[in-house]
Amino acid sequence: MTDGRIVVDGRPVEFEAGDSIAIAVVRAGEVPGRGGALCLAGDCGNCLATVDGVAYVRTCQVAARPGTVIERHPAVGKPPLPTVDLRDLARVPAAVEISVNRLRTDVAIIGGGRSGSAAAREAEAAGRDVFVLDGRDGNEVAGLKSPLAMAPLGTYTGWNVTKAGPFKGQLCGDVPTGGFIPFAKTKAERTASGDPRLSLEERYRTHDGYVKAVTTAANSLVQDGLLLRHDADTMIAQAEKSDILN
Numbered sequence: 319m320t321d322g323r324i325v326v327d328g329r330p331v332e333f334e335a336g337d338s339i340a341i342a343v344v345r346a347g348e349v350p351g352r353g354g355a356l357c358l359a360g361d362c363g364n365c366l367a368t369v370d371g372v373a374y375v376r377t378c379q380v381a382a383r384p385g386t387v388i389e390r391h392p393a394v395g396k397p398p399l400p401t402v403d404l405r406d407l408a409r410v411p412a413a414v415e416i417s418v419n420r421l422r423t424d425v426a427i428i429g430g431g432r433s434g435s436a437a438a439r440e441a442e443a444a445g446r447d448v449f450v451l452d453g454r455d456g457n458e459v460a461g462l463k464s465p466l467a468m469a470p471l472g473t474y475t476g477w478n479v480t481k482a483g484p485f486k487g488q489l490c491g492d493v494p495t496g497g498f499i500p501f502a503k504t505k506a507e508r509t510a511s512g513d514p515r516l517s518l519e520e521r522y523r524t525h526d527g528y529v530k531a532v533t534t535a536a537n538s539l540v541q542d543g544l545l546l547r548h549d550a551d552t553m554i555a556q557a558e559k560s561d562i563l564n
């Protein structure tokens with residue numbers, strides 16, 4: 319259902335209620351930046367575009383509103399950095415209406431390894447609220463996560479390494495890149511390869527366990543108003559059809 323139109327490179331693009339600019343553009347079968355949208359969490363910068371005249375805006379973090387004008391950055395050459403107009407400082411930023419879920423806790427522990435877990439147990443025993451941020455998988459631990467990141471199949475990176483040629487082994491630069499390093503299927507496989515990340519079997523046990531994890535993640539985002547029901551149903555159906563742990 320259309321809730322309005324934004325203008326992308328001079329053409330109208332429809333959006334639905336709750337869409338960010340990036341999501342509206344992706345829904346239309348295009349990409350907001352020159353390399354696609356990767357994290358949808360404001361972390362990678364792949365979705366940069368000029369929004370209402372301001373360059374380098376992360377379009378995945380800005381709500382689509384009727385009449386917003388988006389110009390994709392040119393493939394060659396970069397637009398000038400926005401200048402700060404002191405008179406603008408009193409203006410209410412566009413993103414101020416985006417709701418943010420905040421978690422309050424007595425103790426935030428970075429890392430769920432042996433010492434982090436021990437510290438968490440100690441704080442819990444002392445009656446404190448504890449939240450552990452564990453990035454052992456190499457995935458983001460903060461921000462708004464998609465079901466893909468909430469029920470991960472590997473490590474999703476905002477970088478990649480050049481495979482061949484004179485820059486082989488070096489980080490890909492200048493072009494937006496991302497990478498995926500899959501989890502081993504079983505504990506035996508990961509132990510043999512020295513992979514410290516839990517295997518798929520250790521995480522989900524069975525195919526049904528994986529589907530359940532995706533379902534729980536998608537439904538929680540729907541409940542929080544962060545994901546459309548039909549998008550959640552598509553993700554759950556894709557998980558059911560997948561061969562993960564089958």
Ligand code: FES
Nearest residue numbers: 358360362363378
């Ligand atoms: S897709 Fe917007 S910052 Fe990564």
